[in-house]
Amino acid sequence: MRIVVTNCNTTQEMTEEIVRGARAAAGPGTTVTGLTPAWGPESAEGWLDSYLSAAAVLDALRTYEGPAYDAVVMAGFGEHGREGVRELVDVPVVDIxxxxxxxxxxxxxxxxxxxxxxxxxxxxxxxxxxxxxxxxxxxxxxxxxxxxxxxxxxxxxxxxxxxxxxxxxxxxxxxxxxxxxxxxxxxxxxxxxxxxxxxxVGAAVKLAESLVGLGLTTSRAGSFAKPVPKRRVWGRGTPG
Amino acid sequence: MRIVVTNCNTTQEMTEEIVRGARAAAGPGTTVTGLTPAWGPESAEGWLDSYLSAAAVLDALRTYEGPAYDAVVMAGFGEHGREGVRELVDVPVVDIxxxxxxxxxxxxxxxxxxxxxxxxxxxxxxxxxxxxxxxxxxxxxxxxxxxxxxxxxxxxxxxxxxxxxxxxxxxxxxxxxxxxxxxxxxxxxxxxxxxxxxxxVGAAVKLAESLVGLGLTTSRAGSFAKPVPKRRVWGRGTPG
Amino acid sequence: MRIVVTNCNTTQEMTEEIVRGARAAAGPGTTVTGLTPAWGPESAEGWLDSYLSAAAVLDALRTYEGPAYDAVVMAGFGEHGREGVRELVDVPVVDIxxxxxxxxxxxxxxxxxxxxxxxxxxxxxxxxxxxxxxxxxxxxxxxxxxxxxxxxxxxxxxxxxxxxxxxxxxxxxxxxxxxxxxxxxxxxxxxxxxxxxxxxVGAAVKLAESLVGLGLTTSRAGSFAKPVPKRRVWGRGTPG
Amino acid sequence: MRIVVTNCNTTQEMTEEIVRGARAAAGPGTTVTGLTPAWGPESAEGWLDSYLSAAAVLDALRTYEGPAYDAVVMAGFGEHGREGVRELVDVPVVDIxxxxxxxxxxxxxxxxxxxxxxxxxxxxxxxxxxxxxxxxxxxxxxxxxxxxxxxxxxxxxxxxxxxxxxxxxxxxxxxxxxxxxxxxxxxxxxxxxxxxxxxxVGAAVKLAESLVGLGLTTSRAGSFAKPVPKRRVWGRGTPG
Amino acid sequence: MRIVVTNCNTTQEMTEEIVRGARAAAGPGTTVTGLTPAWGPESAEGWLDSYLSAAAVLDALRTYEGPAYDAVVMAGFGEHGREGVRELVDVPVVDIxxxxxxxxxxxxxxxxxxxxxxxxxxxxxxxxxxxxxxxxxxxxxxxxxxxxxxxxxxxxxxxxxxxxxxxxxxxxxxxxxxxxxxxxxxxxxxxxxxxxxxxxVGAAVKLAESLVGLGLTTSRAGSFAKPVPKRRVWGRGTPG
Amino acid sequence: MRIVVTNCNTTQEMTEEIVRGARAAAGPGTTVTGLTPAWGPESAEGWLDSYLSAAAVLDALRTYEGPAYDAVVMAGFGEHGREGVRELVDVPVVDIxxxxxxxxxxxxxxxxxxxxxxxxxxxxxxxxxxxxxxxxxxxxxxxxxxxxxxxxxxxxxxxxxxxxxxxxxxxxxxxxxxxxxxxxxxxxxxxxxxxxxxxxVGAAVKLAESLVGLGLTTSRAGSFAKPVPKRRVWGRGTPG
Missing domain, CATH: 3.40.50.12500 (Rossmann fold)
Structure with a gap:
């Protein structure tokens, strides 16, 4: 199975470190793909960073064009966004x-x-x-x-x-x-x-493997229904 | 005093409606300025929209260039972002x-x-x-x-x-x-x-007026310290 | 608008101090009237004092004969009585x-x-x-x-x-x-x-002004219905 | 042992009924004395009544001149006052x-x-x-x-x-x-x-008997210390 | 009335001490019978001991052949089993x-x-x-x-x-x-x-006396219905 | 790795069914061993059954003589015992x-x-x-x-x-x-x-595999320290 592990910030080195941690925990049949948001904070420390990060992670997953994946691990400790990702993707989502x-x-x-x-x-x-x-x-x-x-x-x-x-x-x-x-x-x-x-990171990888292994994914009833189709603009492209 | 009222979505008509509501509640000495995010969802319904909205509202306030204001009212019911805005601005912040x-x-x-x-x-x-x-x-x-x-x-x-x-x-x-x-x-x-x-909306306007009137603003001790200076990129400018 | 501010004890100097605090917070159109209970404790410190105070404050408001008022501020920190006053009067009640x-x-x-x-x-x-x-x-x-x-x-x-x-x-x-x-x-x-x-005290004045400004008052549904008419005696030997 | 059972209202018939209930529950060595407040509501229904009742019951106990008693049972269901009575008397207090x-x-x-x-x-x-x-x-x-x-x-x-x-x-x-x-x-x-x-009523009588039997009474540490001596007036015009 | 006081461990001296404590608290008409489980831990310290104790206490009551009793006091502080005993016996059960x-x-x-x-x-x-x-x-x-x-x-x-x-x-x-x-x-x-x-121990004796005195016993509705008849074996090789 | 799955009752057919469920969820390298308590209730329905079951499951694990195992899954939904097993064994314990x-x-x-x-x-x-x-x-x-x-x-x-x-x-x-x-x-x-x-059952197998895979086991600090050595008898007449 393939697990996409999203860093919550734009620091590539940190993504790599997280991917190393995820791989160390992953089972033999699991491929780990790191995903660094194209925008957002270079590190998430506080609520402003966290909300910026949440939107950037959602955008990264929304526009992801790599190979199909079976689960998402969100690797930002205490950061926002997990419920939004649960709405967005059809596979299980586990926040570290x-x-x-x-x-x-x-x-x-x-x-x-x-x-x-x-x-x-x-x-x-x-x-x-x-x-x-x-x-x-x-x-x-x-x-x-x-x-x-x-x-x-x-x-x-x-x-x-x-x-x-x-x-x-x-x-x-x-x-x-x-x-x-x-x-x-x-x-x-x-x-x-x-x-x-x-x-x-390791815990989330194992839980993601567990959910995939059991054939379980996020409920669409109630809270985490698919996003309603509508006009959305994802940022303005200006470094700040 | 001037209160900036932020809409949580990009629908200008809704900002206007909110501003009407805010003005109806505002005291005689209060000026209400509506702020529509330059990006984000056209309406916020669910977590994905809410996180996108939170980042867009933060960006709108971060790049705001209008007249000085005394308080922020965040007019998205149940939407995220208020703690981030409390970090960002030096004036009181009230979420509806x-x-x-x-x-x-x-x-x-x-x-x-x-x-x-x-x-x-x-x-x-x-x-x-x-x-x-x-x-x-x-x-x-x-x-x-x-x-x-x-x-x-x-x-x-x-x-x-x-x-x-x-x-x-x-x-x-x-x-x-x-x-x-x-x-x-x-x-x-x-x-x-x-x-x-x-x-x-009316409630938040009155509470904002109250805080300003009493000379109170967000505590910088603990949770809502100013954001740490660092590199942050606010979105990518691609409509979705 | 007129706000009646009730002291929870019989010490007139304290009522005056509270009224000063209330006036300092009040908006330009607000008149503050202090009310000192005719009976009760000279200061409220503990539950016995607090219950005595609650009854005395209720009695003071019940028998109030001054100009009409738009809200009540109850200025006893941690003291009992607010729900009773909500039943009694038709205007908003705010406890400090x-x-x-x-x-x-x-x-x-x-x-x-x-x-x-x-x-x-x-x-x-x-x-x-x-x-x-x-x-x-x-x-x-x-x-x-x-x-x-x-x-x-x-x-x-x-x-x-x-x-x-x-x-x-x-x-x-x-x-x-x-x-x-x-x-x-x-x-x-x-x-x-x-x-x-x-x-x-200041907070309650601002909240009282807010409620009055928004045209809101206590709900009569459920808990805070009007007191049922019946025989009540307010202190020793004085039928009311 | 003697238990004073306080009615929360001024209706003597109700005191008698409560005393009957208390006696039916009391053990062989227990004497039950009913106490009807000299003032207060004729029945307690809602917060205003309840606070009035609390003060009246406190006053009744404060001025009680009957035989010494070993415990107080407060017979007003959901009514206020128990913490105040715990401050006032030196014997155990049980609210029904x-x-x-x-x-x-x-x-x-x-x-x-x-x-x-x-x-x-x-x-x-x-x-x-x-x-x-x-x-x-x-x-x-x-x-x-x-x-x-x-x-x-x-x-x-x-x-x-x-x-x-x-x-x-x-x-x-x-x-x-x-x-x-x-x-x-x-x-x-x-x-x-x-x-x-x-x-x-029966439950409180048994609990009061239990506490007395075990030699236990209210803690004076922290919350329920004795009332601080001070000037208190119990109802209109009657210094106490 | 007769109260059976169950020790939670097999140490007879401790049962005796508990019985002394119970008798010191009991009213004049109360007989206290101590019950020491035939098996279990010699003292209960931790969850393993506690679960072993719970089963042993249940077995001791299930196989009790002494004189009829009116209440059970379970004298293991913090130990498990009270809900099971409530299912088992028809008299009130009080855990210390x-x-x-x-x-x-x-x-x-x-x-x-x-x-x-x-x-x-x-x-x-x-x-x-x-x-x-x-x-x-x-x-x-x-x-x-x-x-x-x-x-x-x-x-x-x-x-x-x-x-x-x-x-x-x-x-x-x-x-x-x-x-x-x-x-x-x-x-x-x-x-x-x-x-x-x-x-x-004393508290439980008084509460047990209270419940018996009031004619109250455990509800059979919902949680504490009688155990369903079925095959149960109480310890190794001993069918029950 | 080997996971011992304990049935909470003595019904062998149910153990087999549970083992089937566990095997269906287990990863390729996992061996599942079912364990049926030698005593206890034939099914656990209510607290009495549950406490009896807890002691029997503890006894079954205490006297287990099969091949070494890496984790325990306790397959009694809502049944007691998990904290006791955590004290007893050195491997992770997961209750279904x-x-x-x-x-x-x-x-x-x-x-x-x-x-x-x-x-x-x-x-x-x-x-x-x-x-x-x-x-x-x-x-x-x-x-x-x-x-x-x-x-x-x-x-x-x-x-x-x-x-x-x-x-x-x-x-x-x-x-x-x-x-x-x-x-x-x-x-x-x-x-x-x-x-x-x-x-x-499947969930617990995956969580047990996760903990073993991450090299994690129960903390010995505080609550789940090893049982204190002492005399314990596990059921009638069988010293242990």
Missing amino acids: TEAAAHLACLLGRRYGVVTTLERSCGQIEDSLELAGVGRNCAAVVGTGLNVLDLGGEARTEAAFLAAAERACAAGAEVLVLGCAGMTGLQQAVGEKLGLPVVDG | TEAAAHLACLLGRRYGVVTTLERSCGQIEDSLELAGVGRNCAAVVGTGLNVLDLGGEARTEAAFLAAAERACAAGAEVLVLGCAGMTGLQQAVGEKLGLPVVDG | TEAAAHLACLLGRRYGVVTTLERSCGQIEDSLELAGVGRNCAAVVGTGLNVLDLGGEARTEAAFLAAAERACAAGAEVLVLGCAGMTGLQQAVGEKLGLPVVDG | TEAAAHLACLLGRRYGVVTTLERSCGQIEDSLELAGVGRNCAAVVGTGLNVLDLGGEARTEAAFLAAAERACAAGAEVLVLGCAGMTGLQQAVGEKLGLPVVDG | TEAAAHLACLLGRRYGVVTTLERSCGQIEDSLELAGVGRNCAAVVGTGLNVLDLGGEARTEAAFLAAAERACAAGAEVLVLGCAGMTGLQQAVGEKLGLPVVDG | TEAAAHLACLLGRRYGVVTTLERSCGQIEDSLELAGVGRNCAAVVGTGLNVLDLGGEARTEAAFLAAAERACAAGAEVLVLGCAGMTGLQQAVGEKLGLPVVDG
Whole structure:
């Protein structure tokens, strides 16, 4: 099966990193295709970025011309757009935020999320709440790092471990990597913490494979009906 | 004071209607300026439209070059974007969804929302929940009408009254017009129902005036800090 | 328009202070009339005081013989009675507790309340919950000051700032003055904290003006129907 | 032990009926003393009545001069005041609303309340929520009867059974008599419905006996500290 | 009346201690019979123990051959099984977890639970939530003591007091002994803390007496219908 | 990898049916081993059965002597025990109730569950709530069929479709088969309803494969620590 993994920002290197994370999780029969929006923010940090990203990701999928695919994984942690993509495509759609939470719920009574900037915490809380998995979230905490600063591994790891402690003090028994750019970090921090750490990218790939494997896709009844045909203009082409 | 009222779609006639509604509610010292996004959907019905609209409204405000303004009213009922606009501008931002709910809470123990298509109900419920005013909402019900079909007044009114009955059966004591395009309808249906009916456009104008009058604007602490400076591209200019 | 602002206690000086706060917020066409209950507690601190106050305020409005008014503002933070007043009068009724919270929700993702004695915190939490605006309240914290001790401005301000810190640590991005007697303090503490601070008295005046401006008043359907005519005695030996 | 049972209204016949209900439930060593407020509404139906009643009941207890008592039962279903009485007296205080709900929770997974006028339903819901026992309440439904109309037994019973059906359809497995004036009805309707039916008056008497028997009384830490000494006037012109 | 008090584990000494606690609380006409399961864990600490205990307690009651009884008290704090026992027997069933919480709700606005091992806290939270009394629980905290280590009174008391402080900091105004083996401790720690402390064993005995006294028993409508007759085997090789 | 699928009852035919369902969902490298408890109820319908089943399933896994396995799937819809199994084994544990709900959340905004007897609905609601996925559950409805009556396919399908209609009326956009014995039915009813229908057995197999594939297993921090070594007896007269 083929899974299209959408980056939520325009940074190609990050798409590649996400694709690496997705491939590491994918089963033998799964092909992963990365998709970088042609426009949007270079990183998504806050609501303005997130809404811009949502529209850009929708546009990227709407105009996608590659090989047919069986599922979409949306790789922006806490970012908007998943319901819109569910309306747009006929295949299952899994967002890494909800995916990580779904698996985390299976691994402990309460989970915590460790993300980048403090300003993103509220957005992630909202995303988990609406996905229906907020109840068992003990805390969403920030590391103070920017998305594009995650590269320095030792620094990222140290910041993650410090923030993880706060999440555990709030009751978390399982942790979630709260940014797509953290993918790959789960093993190192998991070992140091002695806790399961869930990477949303890997989680979403497995959930997408699961849905495809079971022949399930988004319901068209009620909320996620196909978009009504109408006139829509997708942006104005001016860099800002 | 000047209030910019943003339509969530590209239909100029609807902006004009909204501006009429806003002006009818505005105090003597208030100037209302309508803003129609240069791109986006011609009407917002569902999540895909809503995310596209959110980005387009943000872009419209980001590139706005008119006279200085004191507040923004976002006139898309149940549409996304308000947190992003709060990050973007330095003046108070009021979304008509939350505005209507805030006032409705003051008028009865439970309120209900009557909107257009059934598919929009969930989106409105989510919007109310995150705005912090979902608790006293008894029901969100649809009339089955499209946004751009609201023109025929008799038909709209009849559909509204039928849907209102369902909301009242669920416990609503106050009703909310669940679409910016319904603005103006409140008096006619309110009289027929013998109930207060809140129009979000008017409600938002009054709340915006209130905040400006009290010298209050969005907190920069935590969630709604200014957007981080970075490279962002706002769309690609291709009609779809 | 005329707004009657009811003090929740019998201390005339406090009514005057509240009226000053209300007038500072009121629009040009608004006349503010203060109303001090003829009986009740000299300050409301705790449930016993609050219930006594509620009955006294109802009695004051029931027997009011001044000029006609267009709205009632109830200026007791966290005090009981608002639903009863909604039954009693035909004009809109706004309680300063809910009013402050409604505006605070528009200014940040989470708000906090700073009040007088710790014993009042629970009562305020209950009041916010029932008003339907409890969800986004991060914390209600006490300063340890009595209502009638608020006069000493430097001391009040210092106590407020210390308590505000605790509210912010709990996630508050906006603060609310949790006592009518604090009215006027919002600017000084807001500047020191770098946060929007909402005064309930001002907030309620603006919301009352908004409702009157929009021609809206309390629903008579369901909860807030007119009191059933019957024999009621308002205090010892005085038939009413 | 002696339990003072406070009627929430001034109707002496109703006090007597409540006392009969309380005595029927009381254990062999328990003496029940009825207390009718010297002022207040002749029946409590709605918030205005309820707040007036709360103050009057507080005043009745404050000025009570009978023999010492070991507990207070507040016999107004859904009426305000219990927290104030907890501040005032040093003995345990049990309100019939919460009492019925506490016992009902032990008898089935969900319970329902059948009360008098529809307008009281919301008030009862609020009372249950704040008492901490709202979660397992499936429904609060009205019979349409006035409090003082409950006398006609056949009519009351028929109205109760019809309303009970609605509560059961909403999931109630146990029912609660939602008015002190219904006391005594539990057996007849319970047999007809084949369900346990809890009378709040009896429930409160048993809970009061339980607390006294265990040597427990209201906590003075936090919310229900003793009222602060100050000037309070209880009704027009009567200093207290 | 006769109350059967079931220990949740196989430790006879603990049954005796529980019976002592129950008798201390019981009214003059009440006979308390202790029941120790013939199998199960020697102490219940965690979910595995709790489920094993639930089945063993059900088996003990199913095969009970002593004198007829009027109520069952289940004396395992936070342990599973109460709904099953409600299906099995025709008399009222009261679990000490819910019992303590029900009475605690009457004594303060928020209560806290102090239990043995930290690992039990989540299980207790779940039990309170499903019993419908979780709302007003401020905290469940552990002392770090094993169930069978509770004997050393000074040590238990010291551990209790230290943990109680954390519960109070979280808002508890009343405390609950979070283990049947703590029964008897309530007076000593209550005096030291200056707070009401509820023992679940005593609370459950009083609630059981209350229900029996009022002629109430579990509803057979809906959830707790009698078990369907079928083949069941209770443990290895023993058909039942 | 090898997944052990535990039936919650002693009916061997049902284990076989479940194993068929599990194998149909399993990936190419997955071996499914069915496990029938040596004791317990022949079908689990209600709490008594469920607690008996939980202990029996724990015993079956505790004494399991087959080949090593990588995950456990617990195939009793709404049945107890999952937290105990998480304590017991070192591999991931997935219960079909939560599994179905986790996948259903990805397929629509609200899901519904269609189960066997009405008496099981409450138990399933509780199970979903504690698993952290109750928020987006619109309804749990019964078909009136016994577990062991599910064989007759036409009758089961008709009953399912009728009940599904009620779930959809309550807002469900996705359905869940609410009994392990319904496995296999998903395709037929899904096509008739035009909705995605999730089978818990298949869902749990995919989630178990996902967790194993990602190298994740239950957290030992906090709730699900290993059982404390102690004396436990598993059923009458059999020390373990």
